[in-house]
Amino acid sequence: MKKSTVRNRIRIVTGINIILLIILVICGCFYFRSNNLDNSNLYDNDKVYDNENAEAVPGTDDETVDTPGGQESGTDSGQKAEDTEPDKELTESEELSLYSDLPYFISENSERYINYKKQHLDYSYEKVITYVNIGLDYDFYENVKSIENGHDITVLVNKYNKLPDNFEPELVQVDPSMCAPGVGPQYLRKEAYDAFVKMHQDAKQLGLNITAYGTYRSIETQHWIWNNAVNSGRTIEDVDSLNARGGHSEHHTGLAVDVIKNNYSVEETKEFEWYRENAHKYGFIIRYPKDMESITGYKYEPWHLRYVGPEIAAEVYESGITYDEYYVRVLEPEMRAENQTP
Numbered sequence: 001m002k003k004s005t006v007r008n009r010i011r012i013v014t015g016i017n018i019i020l021l022i023i024l025v026i027c028g029c030f031y032f033r034s035n036n037l038d039n040s041n042l043y044d045n046d047k048v049y050d051n052e053n054a055e056a057v058p059g060t061d062d063e064t065v066d067t068p069g070g071q072e073s074g075t076d077s078g079q080k081a082e083d084t085e086p087d088k089e090l091t092e093s094e095e096l097s098l099y100s101d102l103p104y105f106i107s108e109n110s111e112r113y114i115n116y117k118k119q120h121l122d123y124s125y126e127k128v129i130t131y132v133n134i135g136l137d138y139d140f141y142e143n144v145k146s147i148e149n150g151h152d153i154t155v156l157v158n159k160y161n162k163l164p165d166n167f168e169p170e171l172v173q174v175d176p177s178m179c180a181p182g183v184g185p186q187y188l189r190k191e192a193y194d195a196f197v198k199m200h201q202d203a204k205q206l207g208l209n210i211t212a213y214g215t216y217r218s219i220e221t222q223h224w225i226w227n228n229a230v231n232s233g234r235t236i237e238d239v240d241s242l243n244a245r246g247g248h249s250e251h252h253t254g255l256a257v258d259v260i261k262n263n264y265s266v267e268e269t270k271e272f273e274w275y276r277e278n279a280h281k282y283g284f285i286i287r288y289p290k291d292m293e294s295i296t297g298y299k300y301e302p303w304h305l306r307y308v309g310p311e312i313a314a315e316v317y318e319s320g321i322t323y324d325e326y327y328v329r330v331l332e333p334e335m336r337a338e339n340q341t342p
Contacts, residue, residue, distance in 0.1 A: 092114045092117070092118075093110070093114070095125070096110060096113055096114060096117075096125065098125075099125045099126070099129060102126065102129060103329075103333040104129060104130065104133060104328055104329045104330075104332065104333050105129055106129075106133060109129075109132055109133065112132045112137050113125070113128055113129055113132050115137070116128050116131065116132050116136075116137040130325055130328055130329055131295075133328040133329075133332070134158075134160065134295065134324050134325070134328055135159075135160035136294075136295065138160070140159040140160075140240065140297045141159050141160075141240075141245065141248075142160075143160065144159075144160055144161070144162050145160060145161050145162070146161075146162055146164060147161050147162060147163050147164070147167075150163050150164070150167050150169075150253065151169060153189070153191055153192075153255060153307065153308060153309055154308055154309070154312060154327070154331055155253060155255075156323070156324065156327045156331075157248060157249065157250050157252065157253060158248065158296065158297065158324060159240075159244075159245075159248055159297045161248075162247040162248055163219065163247050163248075163252050163253075164247075165219055165247065167219065167247075167252060168218075169189055169216070169252075169253055169254040170189065170190070170254075171187040171188060171189060171216055171254050172187065172188060172189075172190050172193050173185055173186070173187055174186040174187065174188055174193060174196070174212050174215060175197070178196070178197070178200050178211055178212055179211055179212045179213075180211045180212065180213040180260065180261065183212075183213055183214070186212045186214075186215040186216070186257075187215055187216040187254060188212075188215050188216060188254050188255070188257060188307075189253070189254035189255055189307070191255075191283075191307065191309075192254060192255045192256075192257065192283075192307035195282045195283045195284065195307055195310075196212065196257060196282075196284075196307075198282055199275070199278075199279065199282040199284070202278075203271065203274060203275070206274065208270055208271045208274055209271065210259050210260065210271050210274075210275060211259065211260060212257050212258070212259065213257075213258045213259060213260060213261055213303070214251065214257070214258035215251065215254070215256070215257050215258075216251060216252070216254045217249060217251035217252060218252070219246045219247050219249075219252055220246070222244060222245070222246040222247070222248075222249045222251070222252065223245075223246035225243055226239060226243050226244070226245050226246060229242075229243050240297070241293065241297070241298060241299050242298065242299055244298075250287065250304075250306055255306055255307045255308075256287065256304060256305065256306050256307070257284075257304075257305050257307075258301075258303045258304055258305075259271070259275070259303050259305055260272075260303060261303070264300075264302070266302055266303045267302050272302060275305070276302070279305055279313070280310070280313040280314050280316070280317035281310060281313075281314070282310065282313075283307050283308060283309045283310040283312075283313045284305040284306065284307055284308075284313060285305065285306055285308060285313050285316045285317060285323060286301075286302060286304065286305065287301070287304050287305065287306040287323060288300060288301040288304055289322060290302075292322050295322050295324055295325065296322055296324060306323065308323070312326075312331075315330070
């Protein structure tokens, strides 16, 4: 009896344990399923939150800017959204207007500036304005202006500015001892002559001999020189690169002097080494510098000195630009301002 009773109790306990195990398994399944659903909802809610923040709060909560639509939106920098947009491309006129405050800007030349800029996109507008004011948007000897201030020591005589046919400066004869042998009488304006005498004397004290080889030349003589060069078989382009046409030569002014002998061997002399560094102190500049033919219209002439006065000569020398550029950037604006003064 006892063994039978024990077996029955074991069966009952085992059955109860099996039932409890089944219940635990079922409860565990429900719990696991419920937990997954909660996590899924939480993940979805996080995504919604992130999306809302992405649209509404790109930066801090207390820094907002106006969007193009007029709504407020956070930003790290606090700048207006319109400031961060790509710059709107300026029209040609708008871009040019940014340079209208330059003293050498001439409003009447605006269309020429724009057209020249189109042809030279790599040029700055400062260079474009300068070159157009010189006349370089035209071929040499086109759009020529008649010079009215021919007796001014700062006068600009070039391929775009012509002296009147009847122009005659007041001249003094250069002391023959200061002239190259065999060149005949030479003449200069008194201002230029006095400066040349001083330069000649100072150079002589250093053992140097700077002499005048070519000075004043009449317009009629210049016509003859140019025509004779063309008739010799040279091309007009070649002649124009070395010889001015009548009325366009600085030698007409009495302010220009060719020193020593007009060929490139002058660069090999001690005289050239000296006056290259000192001529400006006496008021002279090397009028046609090296590598500036596209601006001056003439090949490099190291022998050709032009008197403009010590102050201006020093500024041209230090700036390293041509006299043509200096004239339209500095002197011409000053003259316009003087003419506008009541």
